[in-house]
Amino acid sequence: MSGVPAEGGPSTASAPRRRNLFAGLLVGLNAIGTVWIFVLMLVINADVIGRTAFSAPLPGVPELVRLSIVGIVFLQIGYTLRSGRITRVESFSDKLERRWPRFALAMQGCYSLLGAALFIILFVSCRPIFVRAWTNGDYAGVEGYVTYPFWPIYLILLIGCACSGLQYLAFARDEFSRAFGRRGVADGNRERAP
Amino acid sequence: MTATQIGVVSIVVMLYLIYTGMHVPVAFCLVSLIGVWAIKGSFEQASALLALATADAVSTYDYGVIPLFVLMGLLVSVAELGRDAFLAANALLGRIKGGLGVATVAANALFAAVTGVSIASATVFTKIAVPEMIRLGYRKRFAVGVVAGSSVLGMLIPPSLLLIVYGLLSEQSIGDLFIAGVVPGLLLATVFALMIVLIATFAPSRVYAGANASEAGPGEDTARALAGLTPLLGLAGLVIGGIYAGWFTATESGAVGALGGLALALWRRKLTWNGAWRVLVETGQVTVAILFVIIAANIYTRLIALSGLPAVLNDFVVGAHLSFFLLLLIYVLIIVLMGTMIDAVSIMLIMVPMFLPLVAPYQVNLIWFGIVTVIAAEIGLLTPPFGLSVFVIKSTLADDDISLEDIFAGAAPFAVAMFLVLLLIILVPSIVTVLL
Numbered sequence: 001m002s003g004v005p006a007e008g009g010p011s012t013a014s015a016p017r018r019r020n021l022f023a024g025l026l027v028g029l030n031a032i033g034t035v036w037i038f039v040l041m042l043v044i045n046a047d048v049i050g051r052t053a054f055s056a057p058l059p060g061v062p063e064l065v066r067l068s069i070v071g072i073v074f075l076q077i078g079y080t081l082r083s084g085r086i087t088r089v090e091s092f093s094d095k096l097e098r099r100w101p102r103f104a105l106a107m108q109g110c111y112s113l114l115g116a117a118l119f120i121i122l123f124v125s126c127r128p129i130f131v132r133a134w135t136n137g138d139y140a141g142v143e144g145y146v147t148y149p150f151w152p153i154y155l156i157l158l159i160g161c162a163c164s165g166l167q168y169l170a171f172a173r174d175e176f177s178r179a180f181g182r183r184g185v186a187d188g189n190r191e192r193a194p
Numbered sequence: 195m196t197a198t199q200i201g202v203v204s205i206v207v208m209l210y211l212i213y214t215g216m217h218v219p220v221a222f223c224l225v226s227l228i229g230v231w232a233i234k235g236s237f238e239q240a241s242a243l244l245a246l247a248t249a250d251a252v253s254t255y256d257y258g259v260i261p262l263f264v265l266m267g268l269l270v271s272v273a274e275l276g277r278d279a280f281l282a283a284n285a286l287l288g289r290i291k292g293g294l295g296v297a298t299v300a301a302n303a304l305f306a307a308v309t310g311v312s313i314a315s316a317t318v319f320t321k322i323a324v325p326e327m328i329r330l331g332y333r334k335r336f337a338v339g340v341v342a343g344s345s346v347l348g349m350l351i352p353p354s355l356l357l358i359v360y361g362l363l364s365e366q367s368i369g370d371l372f373i374a375g376v377v378p379g380l381l382l383a384t385v386f387a388l389m390i391v392l393i394a395t396f397a398p399s400r401v402y403a404g405a406n407a408s409e410a411g412p413g414e415d416t417a418r419a420l421a422g423l424t425p426l427l428g429l430a431g432l433v434i435g436g437i438y439a440g441w442f443t444a445t446e447s448g449a450v451g452a453l454g455g456l457a458l459a460l461w462r463r464k465l466t467w468n469g470a471w472r473v474l475v476e477t478g479q480v481t482v483a484i485l486f487v488i489i490a491a492n493i494y495t496r497l498i499a500l501s502g503l504p505a506v507l508n509d510f511v512v513g514a515h516l517s518f519f520l521l522l523l524i525y526v527l528i529i530v531l532m533g534t535m536i537d538a539v540s541i542m543l544i545m546v547p548m549f550l551p552l553v554a555p556y557q558v559n560l561i562w563f564g565i566v567t568v569i570a571a572e573i574g575l576l577t578p579p580f581g582l583s584v585f586v587i588k589s590t591l592a593d594d595d596i597s598l599e600d601i602f603a604g605a606a607p608f609a610v611a612m613f614l615v616l617l618l619i620i621l622v623p624s625i626v627t628v629l630l
Contacts, residue, residue: 034474037261037481044262044449048442065258065445070249072261072478073485080482086217087483089536091580093215111216118224125245157249 022170026079026163033075040068060146067140067153074160081167102179109175112168119165123158130154197233201501204229205544208494209536218540222490226497233500247492255445256361257488259368261481262448263353267309268473269455270429272464276318278422279304284326285419292394292401294330295340296387298323302344303383304423306351307430308451310358311480312575315348316341316583320590333403334596338587339604344386345583346572346612349538351379352434353448355484356571359539360564361444362488363495363546367561368444369437374561374626376434378569381625382615389611429454438629484539491543504551511552518556522620525549526570530613533574537582541571562619562626569616576609578602 044061051057080086097104132138133150141147195203204225211221223244231240270276283300287293301323302315309315319341327337349356352372361368394401433451436442442450459465465473498504511521525545532541546567553563575583584601619625 030475030478034471034478037265037477038474040258041262041265041449041452044258044446045453048446048450052441062255066255069254069257069261069485073482073489076478076482077486080479080486083479085479085483086219087487087537087539088215088217089212089540089580090215091535092213096214108215111211111220114224115217115220118220118227121227121241122223122244122248125241126248129245129249154249 019170022166023082026082026167029075029159029163030079033072036068036072036075040065040072060141060148063140063142063146063148067148067150070153071156074157077160078163078167081164105175105179109172109179112172112175116165116168116172119161119168123161123165126154126157126161130158195232197501198503198506200229200232201498201503204497204501208544209532212536212540218537219486219490222487222494222543226490226493229497230493230500233497243496244493247496248489250492254362255443256368257485258445259358259448260355260484261477262445262452263310263355263358264480265473265477266353266433266448266451266455267311267314268476269452269459269465270305270308270426271314271318272469272473273425273455273459273462274464275308275426275429275458276301276305276315277322278426280319280322280326282419282423285416290391292390294323294327294332295336295390295394295401298327298340299344299347299383299386299390302347303351303380304426304430306348306354306379307434308353308426308455309348310353310355312345312348312572312583313586316345316586317590319345320587324591331403332401334593335600335604336401337604338591338596338601339606339608340390342576342581342583342587342601342605343608343611344383345587346575346608347379347383347386349572349575350375350382350565350568352376352437353451354568356538356542356568357564358444359484359488359542360546360567363491363542364550364560364564366564369447370561370630371564372434372444373438373629374565375568377625377628378565378615378619381618382569382612385611385615386608389607393607425458429458487539487543491547494543495547498547504548507548508552508555518553518558519620521552522566525553526566526616526620529567529570530573530577533571533580534577535580536574537580538568538571538574541574542567559623559627561630562623565626566616566620569612569619573609573612573616576602576605576612581605 043058043064047058047061093104093108096107130151133154138150139147140150208221208225211225212218227240227244230243231237234240279301280297283297283304284294287297287300290296298319302319305315305318320338323341324334324337327340328334348354352375354372354375357371357375358368360366361371390401429451432454433447436447436450437444456465516524529541529545532544550560550563554560575581578584578598581602584598584605587601588596588598
């Protein structure tokens with residue numbers, strides 16, 4: 001079998017393009033988060049070196065760290081989810097999948113739908129927080145030195161929730177179509193024992 | 195249903211969902227959301243709490259520790275500090291009975307001082323130590339058992355991801371937890387090493403495959419191998435020493451360590467552009483996976499508080515006249531039992547918020563309680579059917595001659611040794627607090 005990630009399901013002509021766009025979006029957001037981690041590491045070091053060697057700390061670094069973590073997590077959450085790296089116990093579900101593959105897939109599909117529901121709820125309930133930060137102009141940092149507005153972070157949070165919700169829906173669609181479809185349950189990713 | 199009943203049902207449902215394969219943070223968030231909704235009777239309040247728990251992550255500086263120490267651990271693996279540790283340990287200890295096994299334990303302890311994940315140790319030493327042991331006539335089952343058993347040192351000797359998670363859950367100082375992990379980690383390594391020597395002496399058939407086994411170390415001369423340790427010891431000294439001396443916070447020491455790891459990897463010309471990008475992407479994925487779970491735990495902790503479950507448990511403990519030792523023993527046994535089914539981080543998320551209010555009145559040191567929790571949770575890395583370290587070794591090995599059962603069997607003596615060390619630490623808390 002090929003190593004191409006299984007997207008599964010019959011599709012119209014424009015669907016693969018839309019999917020590639022979505023995958024590209026996740027990769028792009030992930031890349032921003034990746035660079036962010038590296039920059040954060042350098043900034044903290046600059047602060048430590050500046051403080052100990054030249055008694056000249058960078059102002060506002062702790063605030064930057066706080067905001068960065070949420071930014072990094074929600075930039076990368078969609079891609080991490082798509083890569084199957086969210087913590088999950090596989091021992092039982094693997095056994096179930098070998099025994100009753102269609103049942104296991106249908107159950108996993110339900111779990112994916114619940115995942116989508118969670119991120120929709122999170123998106124809806126976090127939106128007021130973004131709106132408040134945007135209208136009030138809330139910020140963190142040291143006034144007069146450096147300030148970081150909150151709203152971009154909450155915007156990233158909303159984007160991350162939306163991406164994860166969509167990814168869960170894509171998972172659910174794939175799992176259900178393999179569970180109930182005629183094409184069989186084979187997963188393009190997995191090598192099957194002969 | 196009363197709030198307490200809702201709390202109990204939530205935990206049971208959560209365990210079921212996690213075990214049957216729902217993403218761990220999704221299970222935590224959804225069940226907590228519904229639990230709070232059921233107790234408060236208002237979906238608006240429950241979802242607002244969920245949003246707050248998520249956005250609250252903004253105000254926690256300590257979360258920065260996670261990506262930085264993960265990055266550091268990956269970079270030192272690329273820089274092949276694990277190989278240095280193994281060569282040096284082998285040159286020093288290779289000639290005694292079961293020497294390669296002892297050297298693997300020692301190398302793990304050394305490597306643990308620059309990396310915080312057991313998985314990293316398991317991967318590195320499966321590649322380095324297992325082939326070497328098999329070449330010199332050790333039994334395969336013993337070789338993989340040693341690597342699995344000693345990989346847990348990575349999570350105990352600082353920096354350690356599990357200690358970080360406990361620190362975030364219990365609001366204890368991560369720096370203090372790191373310092374506290376040093377002595378128990380070294381104690382565990384010593385016990386492992388002694389156990390190997392004893393087995394090799396009195397039951398050699400369990401260690402060696404045939405009579406032709408030799409203990410000759412590699413041709414490398416000892417002085418050179420020891421000199422190769424300099425970067426590792428320097429980096430570990432900077433990171434842990436820096437926290438101990440109060441030069442920087444745990445987050446800052448992670449950043450310093452990551453930069454040090456980067457410098458070493460570049461200096462040794464082990465880092466390509468592609469490799470560097472892969473390390474950074476991997477860092478992001480591990481970070482997201484852990485922080486997502488911690489955000490989820492944030493709301494679960496609120497559910498537990500709302501349900502009043504800790505108070506009920508406390509009444510039970512007082513009513514049954516349980517001694518503190520017995521209470522702790524029950525706690526440890528539950529964790530070990532859960533460890534056979536679900537992963538260490540999930541166990542800590544479920545258990546710590548419930549038991550912290552229970553043990554707090556006993557005036558115990560919560561740093562010590564953290565070390566006890568982490569060791570108990572780590573035993574689960576080695577026990578079937580769900581033993582993360584064992585799975586990692588199996589997938590790294592890609593050798594059909596060695597089954598999962600072999601690795602579990604080989605790791606079993608180490609799990610027993612961990613339990614004994616855990617008992618010792620419970621009985622003699624000063625093992626943990628001596629450096630604090």
